Amino acid sequence: MSATREDVGGTPLPPGWAQPAHQPDAFEISTTTFEQRATETMARPFARRAIANATDHAAALTTARFVGIDHDALRDKARQIRAHAIANLPDYLDQWIDAAEAHGTIVHYAADESEARRIVAQICRDEAVTRVVKSKSMASEEVSLNSALEAIGIDIYETDLGEFVVQAMGDRPGHVIAPILHRTKDEVHALFSTMAGRELPNEAEALTAFARDRLRHAFLTADAGISGGNFLIAETGEVLLVTNEGNGRLTTALPKIHIALVGIEKIVPRRRDLAVLLPLLTGHGTGQQITTYVTMVAGPRREQEPDGPERMHVVLLDAGRSALLGGEFEEALHCIRCGACQNVCPVYRQVGGHAYGWVYGGPIGAVLTPLFRGQVEGGELAHATTLCGACDDVCPVKIPLHDLLLGLRRRRDEEGCVPRSEQLAFALWGQVWSRPLLYRASTAVARGSLRVIARDGVLSAKAPLLRRWTAGRDLVVGRRRS
Amino acid sequence: MTDDAGVSTAVQLFPTCLGDVLARQTVDDTERVLTALGISHSRPSGTTCCGQPAFNSGHDHPARAVAKATLRALDDGSDEPILVPSGSCTSMVRLHWRELFHGTPEAEGALRVARRVRELSSYLAEHTEALRALKPTLAVRVGYHDSCHMLRELRIKEAPRQVLATIAGVELIELASSERCCGFGGTFSGRYPEVSVAMADAKIDDLEFAKIDVLVSSDPGCLMQLAGRMSRQETPVRAVHLATLLCEALA
Known part of the structure; x- marks a missing residue:
């Protein structure tokens, strides 16, 4: 079979074209701090500008998309649908499994x-798969699927344009919708020119054409397609995918095996719920009324059908989700992964997705990471926000991200994950400032000290206790003489 | 005491901890404005802090202990409005004390105080006629920074602009980033100073672009952040509290 593989059209990619995928233990979250990772991104030339421009643009598209529409009412409706689906998740999941199996889909459950x-x-072993094409899937990032498959000798081709760049660079997606939002066109141009072995025109069309030619070959020679899923429709047993590049459709229809890896929380009861959820997902994700392709997959190819895979597998991914059911943080499961909270987050705007250390960045990442990875690894992220509330105002399913972040900060305290120095500082603060006399004494001392060390009402020296503040800012104590 | 329109003309003032340490000018200026308006005002004795630094860090226990002292000082049996020259602290008392004191003996008192607290600009916006009569004048180009808690928790956006509009000579330039967080975030500014400063810079870039003279806000926390960074960068724009600008316009 591999003998004929190379004759199907498109240009094959040479061996070693892509950097190896990240190993599960290579996620920096366990070895570095948010501050270290954020500083790293901020130091990269153009990264901050690229992230700010891209997120501002995306946020503006979303705002424009819902002008003249009762957006708030739509969001309320979406919230109800998501809340109902998640509150009844086990039942709807059973319903989905029955319907999917009736279509001939082979369903697996990954705890x-x-x-x-x-x-x-x-x-992949059972089906003798040696080459896989993948459409974009954050669930596969969660489980570090690529490195696991590479380890057993499978060639993997990410076919979403952004993910293709990510794979070639050995990078990780920086945003749930726009994986290379943190990269510039010049970086992609340099990468593709190196891969092509010649200088390509630095134009989006030419760069896309290069990738399309290489991916064409991969599509036509792959034994299996691996996708994620945007929704699981309980009443029909379908997996729904939204894509703009057509790669989702090729991934799910062309190879003889289709494997979809989908988080169990993606369940919606009925097709008609999509009338609400789909425009919100696309409007908040890319500002579109609807994406170029909306693919609903129900089982493998049937007799008489001209195309489709011989077998379809769906792997339902739990990985920390069912543990949230019925608890304080259940609403985190309402997320439909549109990326809108990332686009409006003023912290994400500076630091990008990688600073969050795992798969998801921005407000939802600061919530999901500690919930899925645990307090020890991810707990710090709950503090990596200013609680500005912009995410609450934009979320299409009205997840109270601010409250969830605050709840996670509390849980961190309750579970004893707060540094001893912070515990002591707040305990001491509580002792002193709960007593008006001591409060007055302490504020008088603070005022007096500041007056002594400040010059012209401005404290710019790196004073003890204030070092972290005064490294980049003055402390303006009084009116400045000008 | 109420005036003809039924608006209370005797108020109390909760300076907040920032007002007691760094933003003394803001509190003094607030008092001057109230005096000029003929509104009698007093500072209840024994207030400390609203508890927000600990509450927002997830440490409810010390937050409650500190907020309790302030609650005792403010819950004095009167029904006079309690003015707070800080959107963030107003939001803490008005919206979050309910949660903080839930199930404690202070729960009812917390609700009483929550009903009385008023963010300063929203109170002053009810006195624009009286303000105009004082002929405040200042020829400056002003940009306004909407602080997050005031905008997205208290939903106050127009009030400070209405107050600014009473000053003859003020030209309000709406900033593209007026609603974007300045990067203060309370303890965030100390936990992640570099990110926090980068966020301030993103705002400050916009100010320079808009060519304003003064940046006005109603939150001493944001002003501490923005004025602090602008001072370090020697940005030729002042950052002042609304009360201070008003005071200058009345001088």
Whole structure:
């Protein structure tokens, strides 16, 4: 079979074209701090500007998309649908499984990340898969699927244009919708020119054409397509995918095996719920009324059908989701991964997605990471926000992100994950400032000290206790003489 | 005491901890404005802090202890409005004390105080006629920074602009980033100073672009952040509290 593989059209990519995928333990979250990772991104030339421009643009498109529409009422409706679906998740999941199996879909359940990797690897072994095309899937990032499949000798081709760049660079997606939002066109141009072995025109069309030619070959020679899923429709047993490049449709229809890895929270009860959720997802994701392709997949190719895979597998991914059901943080499961909270977050705007250390950045990342990865690894992220509330105001399903972040900060305290120095500082603060006399004494001392060390009402020296503040800012104590 | 329109003309003033340490000018200027308007005002004794630094850090226990002292000082049996020259602290008392004191003996008192607190600009916006009569004048180009808690928790956006509009000579330039966070975020500014400063810079870039003379806000926290960074960068724009600008216009 591999002998004929190379004759199908398109240009094959040479061996070693892509950097190896990140190993699960290579996620920096366990070894570095948010501050270190953020500083790293901020130091990269053009990264901050690229992120700010891209997120501002995306946020503006979303705002424009819903002008003249009762957006708030739509969001309320979406919230109800998501809340109902998640509150009844086990029932709807059963319904979906029955319907999917009736279509001939083979359904698997992965309790955690390693089980998901094991299941997909086993399917690939059983089906003798050696080459895989993938459409964009954040769930696959969660379980570090690529490195697991590479380890058993499978060639993987990310076919979403952004993910293709990510893979070639050995990078990680920086945004749930726009994986290379943190990269510039010049970087992509340099990369593709190196891959092509010649200088390509630095134009979006030419760069896309290069990728399309290479991916064409991969599509036509792959044994399996791996996708994610935007929704699981309980009443029909379908997996729904929204894409703009057509790669989702090719991934799910062309190879003989289709494997979809989908988080269990993606369930919606009925097709008609999509009338509300789909325009909100696309409007908040890309500002579109609807994406170029909306693909609903229900099982493998049937007799008489001209195309479609011979077998379809769906791996339902739990990996920390069911543990949230019925608890304080259940609403985090309402998320439909549109990226709108990332686009409006003033912190994300400066630091991008990688600073959050795992798969998801921005407000939803600061919520999901500690919930899925635990307090020890991800707990710090709840503090990596200013609680400005912009995410609450934009979320299409009205997840109270501000409250969830605050709740996570509390949980961090309750679970004893707060540094001892912080505990002591707040305990001391509480003792002193809960007593008006001590409060007055302490504020008088603070005022007096500031007056002594300030010059012209401005404290610019790096004073003890204030070092972190005064490294980049003055402390303006009084009116400035001008 | 109420005036003819039924608006209370005796108020109390909660300076907040920032007002007691760094933003003394803001509190003094607030008092001057109230005096000029003929509104009698007093500072209840024994107030400390609203508890927000600890509350927003997830440390409810010390937050409650500190807020309790302020609650005791403010819950004095009167029904006079309590003016707060800080959107963020107003939001804490008005919206979050309910949660902080839930199930404690202070729960009812917290609700009483929550009903009385008023963010300064929203109170002053009810006195624009009286303000205009004082003929405040200042020829400056002003940009306004909407602080996050005031905008997205208290939903106050127009009031400070209405107050600015009473000053003859003020030209209000709406900033493209007026609603974007300045990067202060309370303890965030100390936890992640570099990110916090980068966020301030993003705002300050916009100010320079808009060519304004003065940046006005109603939150001493944001002003501490923005004025602090602007001072370090020697940005030729002043950052002042609304009360201060008003005071200058009345001088």
